[in-house]
Amino acid sequence: MRNIKFKDFITLQRGFDLPKHNRDEGNYPVIAATGIHGSHSEFKVHPPGVVTGRSGSLGEVVLVERPYWPLNTTLWVKDFKGNIPRYVYYYLKTLDLKRYNSGAGVPTLNRNHLDSLPVKIHDSQDQNKISAILSAYDDLIENNLRRIKILEEMAQNLYREWFVKFRFPGHQKVKMVDSPLGKIPGGWEVLKVRQVANIYRGKSYRSQDLQDEGGLPFVNLKCVDRGGGFRIDGLKNFRGDYKESHIVKHDDIVIAITDMTQERRIVAHAARIPDLGKGKAVFSMDLVKLEPKDMYPHEYIYAMLRYSHFSDEVKLHANGVNVLHLSPDRIMDFKFPLAPKHLREKCADILSKTFQLSDLLERRNVYLRQTRDLLLPKLISGDLDVSELDITIPEAKA
Secondary structure: OEEEHHHHHOOOEOOOOOHHHHHOOOEEEEEOOOOOEEEEOOOOOOEEEEEEEEEOOOOOEEEEOOOOEEEOEEEEEEEOOOHHHHHHHHHHHHOOHHHHHHOOOOOOEEEEOOOOOOOEEOHHHOOOOOOHHHHHHHHHHHHHHHHHHHHHHHHHHHHHHHHHOOOOOOOHHHEEEEOOOOOOOOOOOEEEEEHHHHHEEEEEOOOOHHHHHOEEEEEEEHHEOOOOOHHHOEEEOOOOOOHHHHHEEOOEEEEEEEOOOOOOOOOOOOOEEEOOOOOEOOOOOOOEEEOOOOOOHHHHHEEEEHHOOEEEEEEHOEEEOOOEEEEEHHOOOOOEEEEOHHHHHHHHHHHHHHHHHHHHHHHHHHHHHHHHHHHHHHHHHOOOOOOOOOOOOOOOOO
């Protein structure tokens, strides 16, 4: 390894302006300080790219492997100076760039402040080896994410085919009849959510209740993915008092009733609690827990919340100038066509197997991320020597 200055390692360049009203959805990712933020019909930089936040959010590092547009809230690597791009990506992740905040109000990363920073880097051969080792974990994680997405699409297609398009097994023998929601199969009912489930408010918390580690998992607004579904990387840790009604467990359903933006991509969207390893978690006041009554399977009700027009309709009732708030009554008053018991149970049985496999893949990803994150600083610092390792370097890797 050799000691050099950061300015001799890479050159960072400020990104480019691109207001939202000037963006045309296209094939090229738009990279913001927190990651991919939409797409555009044009690009500014050829791959491979390594981008980090310059203003607002600091510390995130993104690897881009196709032409892209880095926004002016980012810094992108203009010159890798002979270093392996993927190694540079991993190296920057270990630097804790938040430490170099130079903004009095909005966090700001001044690239000039980094130029004199001493860095210790590997030669090209070892850079390739380290990239190959860490990429193996990232590739496995990405493969599992693709499989999870396919499972999600299978669940969505099943629900919409049976309960939106009404092409369920045996539908040819069932006559369509009038209802308050339009034509529905005979024998089906139109019910409100409050008739099939109970609702519970989350825990009001203080910042000191949240810890870096220990305590119980804390399910919060960041755990709800845009468009619905659970984000395990949004979890926090909670130490404080709570009631039994503030507890969620595996397979429970939560719905966001707050949105920090006006885009409505979080509010009124549902997520299913995966196996979090501790048997239970506390959930925040920004969410509600929806608990189906005994005769209504969790999987079926969750699918209705995720894959019907529930979110599209209910989110329109959220209001607020800066932060959107949704009354839980709007959730409970939503009407939907309820299928007969045998179809609900058959759907739930299929979805249960789908969700179990999805949870298994997510747990594998948790372990893979933990192992990768343990290796990353040790490999980059040189504590783990790779010089004698016989590793085949994939040609496609940058």
